[in-house]
Amino acid sequence: MIDEKQLIGELKNEATKQTAFRSMVGLYKERLYWHVRKIVLDHEDTDDILQNTFIKVWRNIDSFRAESGLYTWLYRIATNESLTFLNQKKKKTFGGTDEELNDYLVENLQADLYFNGDEVQLKLQEAIARLPEKQRLVFNMRYYDDIKYQDMEKILETSEGALKASYHHAVKKISDFLKNQG
């Protein structure tokens, strides 16, 4: 296993930066991909966001002070990139309304070649897409990725209590949505 401190040291060293960067991408690309994918749902958009995330890391690694773990930092950048992407799309295409954006994301998912879920999973994704931003993030990170609340606290910069409450509300809303859909 690669030592994180050593990896950060190599990333900050011009002589070893490129090799260390490649190792870091190999280590985190899949986890970050799935994290982003669950937020934006579309594969092509996820690919763009993931590349932008790593490009930001490449450019700003010197300013990384290692107060939080590398993994936390990467998750935070990926989350911010994903939310920025959705907000820009909302403003440019849907005049700033959440509902139209959510409808578009779900419709897009139905036509997505890289969505292999059944009808129940599609309904679940629709329910998740209709959640408020924070609840959607917390639900995905907890439900799919099993990320601990302590880690989530650092990534989303929110208290553990607030995160637990967000997850609880998200589960309730999803259950209600699915019941109503029958």
Place this chain on the structure above:
Amino acid sequence: MKNMNDIFNPEKEGSKNSPFDVPKGYFETFEDRLEAQITAMEEKPSRSRTIIRILKPVVGLAASFLLIMLLVKYPLNKITPSLTSLDDSSFVEDSDYWKEIILSNSIFIDDRALLQVMNNNETTSPGESDEIIATVSSELNDYEVFAELYN
């Protein structure tokens, strides 16, 4: 997942399986595509930086010149408004006045008259010239000169 109740049932196998998929070989080629993009992005700014480096002194000179012009022209306008108002347009407007002055002070001779005057001067014989000089040098009054010429 077959049933809605399976969603929040951790006992059910595959209840949390991600329904998403990726294109074949996506993760295997990701690093190469990312590196290619980073290389392309790092090349682009260097080209634009070169253009900026070339244009910088030119733009700087133009801006300085403009600034100097503004610094000179505006205070000058304020200090001497009467002088600075005499610009090119006032000369254009007064050009008819100057034309009249030039025309009224000029003597115009057509080509034929000019040629005749020149010929007359050339046909004057040296003898006649001597006669005029002798007449002028003799201290005669106008009446005597007139009488001499017609006698």
